[in-house]
Amino acid sequence: MLKLMKYEFIHSMRSFFISFCVFWGACILLPFFSEGLIPDIPVLTFFVAFGFTVLVMGITIALFVSIFSNYYQSMFKRPGYLTLTLPVSSTKLIISKLIVSFLWLVIGGIVLLFGVLLTGIVSAFLQNNLSVIELLQGIPYVFKSFLKAISYDIPGFLYNLILLIVQVYFLIISIYFSLTIAHTKLCRHHRLLVGICIWIVLEVLVSWLQMGLAIIGITSDGSGIIYNLITLFIGLALTMLTIYMIDHQIEIE
Numbered sequence: 001m002l003k004l005m006k007y008e009f010i011h012s013m014r015s016f017f018i019s020f021c022v023f024w025g026a027c028i029l030l031p032f033f034s035e036g037l038i039p040d041i042p043v044l045t046f047f048v049a050f051g052f053t054v055l056v057m058g059i060t061i062a063l064f065v066s067i068f069s070n071y072y073q074s075m076f077k078r079p080g081y082l083t084l085t086l087p088v089s090s091t092k093l094i095i096s097k098l099i100v101s102f103l104w105l106v107i108g109g110i111v112l113l114f115g116v117l118l119t120g121i122v123s124a125f126l127q128n129n130l131s132v133i134e135l136l137q138g139i140p141y142v143f144k145s146f147l148k149a150i151s152y153d154i155p156g157f158l159y160n161l162i163l164l165i166v167q168v169y170f171l172i173i174s175i176y177f178s179l180t181i182a183h184t185k186l187c188r189h190h191r192l193l194v195g196i197c198i199w200i201v202l203e204v205l206v207s208w209l210q211m212g213l214a215i216i217g218i219t220s221d222g223s224g225i226i227y228n229l230i231t232l233f234i235g236l237a238l239t240m241l242t243i244y245m246i247d248h249q250i251e252i253e
Contacts, residue, residue: 009100020111023059027115031123056112063108067101067175072192075246076183090246094176094239101172102165166228170235174202177238184249206231 074083074097083093150157181187182195210227 009103019059019062023056023111023115024118027118028122030119031126056115059108059112063105064171064175066104067172068179068196070101071097071176072179072195075250076179076191084246084250090243094243094246097176098169098172098239102168105168105172163228166232166235170206170231170238173235173238173242174206175199177242178202180242180245180250184245206234 086093178199179192179195182191182198187194209230
């Protein structure tokens with residue numbers, strides 16, 4: 001399964017590396033416009049600011065679109081014939097894809113946070129509010145503050161981490177399930193569109209479940225234990241159904 005994960009990661013890396021580099025470049029360039037170090041051309045400044053916003057939104061959207069695209073291409077297009085003939089079980093195949101997709105979502109979040117931090121650091125340098133020595137001295141302080149915040153409430157941190165993992169797991173497997181069921185005998189035309197519609201319906205139903213639990217007082221937000229246990233159970237059910245459909249019902253285009 002490690003080889004599967006390696007192949008999935010390398011294959012999907014090409015989709016993100018350029019976008020991440022462009023985003024970080026924009027994060028570095030933006031302070032030069034805001035501080036007036038580059039001639040103030042209103043149209044140019046507008047496009048830079050607008051482009052930065054689009055990049056933030058674009059990378060966020062690209063993370064989710066890539067999950068659709070990578071799974072769809074590797075399972076139901078020409079590469080699917082190779083994927084489905086690999087000497088591995090469907091269970092290992094789905095688990096490897098789940099892990100890699102989860103890693104990319106985590107990496108994407110880190111990239112966004114680092115980009116915002118990078119913009120702040122460049123702005124501080126341009127305003128002479130920060131030096132290289134102060135920056136180097138501040139890095140250990142940031143890590144110490146982070147570790148202190150975690151150690152202050154370790155059970156709470158682990159609880160929130162588990163909840164996040166459950167939510168991301170459900171998001172990914174719901175995408176896999178929706179695309180897989182759209183490539184069975186139940187659907188013959190416009191399968192990608194049907195898969196996207198099924199995924200939207202699943203997300204809406206889960207949102208209604210959350211609202212229903214909140215109304216009856218079981219949970220007041222999306223981090224309630226019962227809500228997340230139900231979400232985990234549904235995710236596991238979708239995983240088993242996805243594996244079953246791949247083994248017995250799938251139709252490759």
